[in-house]
Amino acid sequence: KIPARTIERLAIYRRQLLELKSNRLSHIYSHQLAELANNTPAQVRRDLMIIGCSGGNPKQGYGIDYLLNSINSILDNDKAGQIALVGVGDLGKAILSYSNYQRSTPSVAAAFDIDEEKIGKVIASCKCYPLSEMKTKVKELGITLGIITVPSVYAQKVTDKLVSAGVTGILNFAPATLRVPNNVFVERIDITMEIEKVAYFANEYSRL
Amino acid sequence: KIPARTIERLAIYRRQLLELKSNRLSHIYSHQLAELANNTPAQVRRDLMIIGCSGGNPKQGYGIDYLLNSINSILDNDKAGQIALVGVGDLGKAILSYSNYQRSTPSVAAAFDIDEEKIGKVIASCKCYPLSEMKTKVKELGITLGIITVPSVYAQKVTDKLVSAGVTGILNFAPATLRVPNNVFVERIDITMEIEKVAYFANEYSRL
Ligand SMILES: NC(=O)c1ccc[n+]([C@@H]2O[C@H](COP(=O)([O-])OP(=O)(O)OC[C@H]3O[C@@H](n4cnc5c(N)ncnc54)[C@H](O)[C@@H]3O)[C@@H](O)[C@H]2O)c1
Numbered sequence: 354k355i356p357a358r359t360i361e362r363l364a365i366y367r368r369q370l371l372e373l374k375s376n377r378l379s380h381i382y383s384h385q386l387a388e389l390a391n392n393t394p395a396q397v398r399r400d401l402m403i404i405g406c407s408g409g410n411p412k413q414g415y416g417i418d419y420l421l422n423s424i425n426s427i428l429d430n431d432k433a434g435q436i437a438l439v440g441v442g443d444l445g446k447a448i449l450s451y452s453n454y455q456r457s458t459p460s461v462a463a464a465f466d467i468d469e470e471k472i473g474k475v476i477a478s479c480k481c482y483p484l485s486e487m488k489t490k491v492k493e494l495g496i497t498l499g500i501i502t503v504p505s506v507y508a509q510k511v512t513d514k515l516v517s518a519g520v521t522g523i524l525n526f527a528p529a530t531l532r533v534p535n536n537v538f539v540e541r542i543d544i545t546m547e548i549e550k551v552a553y554f555a556n557e558y559s560r561l
Numbered sequence: 562k563i564p565a566r567t568i569e570r571l572a573i574y575r576r577q578l579l580e581l582k583s584n585r586l587s588h589i590y591s592h593q594l595a596e597l598a599n600n601t602p603a604q605v606r607r608d609l610m611i612i613g614c615s616g617g618n619p620k621q622g623y624g625i626d627y628l629l630n631s632i633n634s635i636l637d638n639d640k641a642g643q644i645a646l647v648g649v650g651d652l653g654k655a656i657l658s659y660s661n662y663q664r665s666t667p668s669v670a671a672a673f674d675i676d677e678e679k680i681g682k683v684i685a686s687c688k689c690y691p692l693s694e695m696k697t698k699v700k701e702l703g704i705t706l707g708i709i710t711v712p713s714v715y716a717q718k719v720t721d722k723l724v725s726a727g728v729t730g731i732l733n734f735a736p737a738t739l740r741v742p743n744n745v746f747v748e749r750i751d752i753t754m755e756i757e758k759v760a761y762f763a764n765e766y767s768r769l
């Protein structure tokens with residue numbers, strides 16, 4: 354079992370490696386990857402050991418394709434389902450256009466909302482359905498993941514609907530703590546934490 | 562010097578502790594905080610040692626007010642400036658209303674955009690200015706931090722304007738790698754990483 358923190362870092366390494374590859378680089382040292390990922394070289398080497406990547410060649414470092422293949426074999430899963438996004442407001446709309454633009458795997462297969470103006474429309478190349486169709490669409494489209502971008506007062510109710518439809522992973526943007534059964538993984542996103550972190554370092558750096 | 566990862570975790574502990582306090586709890590054990598923060602008890606104890614919190618009382622655990630005061634003394638800084646948000650589109654608007662709703666410290670003091678429809682308007686209780694006023698507004702409002710929510714092709718140009726106006730911290734949502742001088746801290750946010758992480762665990766959990 355790979356810890357959640359390692360999985361998070363592997364996703365960060367993958368983004369960095371894909372960017373380097375697009376700049377036609379073929380090898381990288383652990384200390385270079387550590388710097389790009391805001392991490393320590395020892396942490397990078399430990400993470401790569403966990404997924405079976407042995408030490409890079411001292412003259413050139415790790416092969417970028419070699420690392421990408423190893424990370425893909427861990428993160429990508431042919432059985433990984435699609436995503437349902439619930440609440441197509443300002444945040445939901447921005448996430449829809451972004452994840453379709455990045456062609457993220459998995460991608461958003463269906464959106465849901467209660468607003469009559471949005472139901473039946475296609476928003477950022479994704480069809481918007483009423484909540485009453487959630488169960489059928491989750492089954493039909495092989496959805497295993499939900500993104501919650503509704504006002505926090507509705508977050509628990511929407512979560513219950515997603516879980517009873519068979520979803521086992523939730524990315525929650527609403528400021529609410531969700532109660533879910535043990536077999537459902539929930540990750541909460543809160544940009545105020547990011548703001549606090551950047552504020553701390555902006556202050557440190559301004560003293561340099 | 563406290564590492565970036567520790568600062569990130571302190572911000573997460575603080576959110577959890579504030580939520581516990583609002584539920585009238587007064588003490589907490591390190592393993593309980595670890596579970597809420599998706600972390601290990603050893604990591605929580607190490608982090609609290611770094612900021613000078615000695616071991617909790619074995620019968621009750623750590624005092625929640627004691628921990629909050631210690632974390633606040635590290636994260637909060639009376640000299641921390643305000644925030645400028647650049648690009649008031651779907652994502653920018655959602656961030657503006659969220660951070661004003663959460664009364665996050667620091668808060669967004671000014672927004673900037675190039676769209677004539679938005680300039681001069683107040684959006685989510687924040688005034689929107691043209692880019693030409695960035696330098697004067699950054700000085701006038703004591704802004705030290707920038708949030709970038711413009712299309713990626715403009716991200717570098719907007720960063721250069723913020724840095725030359727005196728900003729030393731940047732939270733970047735645009736999918737672009739920014740070049741900044743050494744005294745500027747940049748944090749990039751990419752929700753596709755979060756999606757990949759949740760997808761991995763949704764898959765693990767669905768096998769339970
Ligand atoms: N975590 C963060 O960093 C962060 C940042 C910004 C916004 N937010 C949160 O994200 C959520 C959305 O923010 P926004 O600015 O897009 O709000 P919004 O009001 O623009 O959008 C909300 C959408 O949800 C829909 N909706 C409401 N109730 C629903 C229900 N029961 N089922 C399905 N759809 C429903 C509405 O019709 C609307 O389209 C809020 O909870 C907000 O607090 C979080």
Ligand SMILES: NC(=O)c1ccc[n+]([C@@H]2O[C@H](COP(=O)([O-])OP(=O)(O)OC[C@H]3O[C@@H](n4cnc5c(N)ncnc54)[C@H](O)[C@@H]3O)[C@@H](O)[C@H]2O)c1
Nearest residue numbers: 451648649650651652674675711712713715735750751752
């Ligand atoms: N990192 C993530 O997870 C994530 C998620 C969603 C969106 N995004 C990114 O965030 C950015 C904004 O997304 P959106 O959906 O809100 O886009 P949008 O098109 O709705 O909004 C962009 C806004 O920026 C303004 N703008 C354009 N050029 C500008 C300039 N030079 N100076 C100032 N303002 C300018 C536009 O007038 C508009 O108001 C994009 O880069 C998108 O890729 C990132």
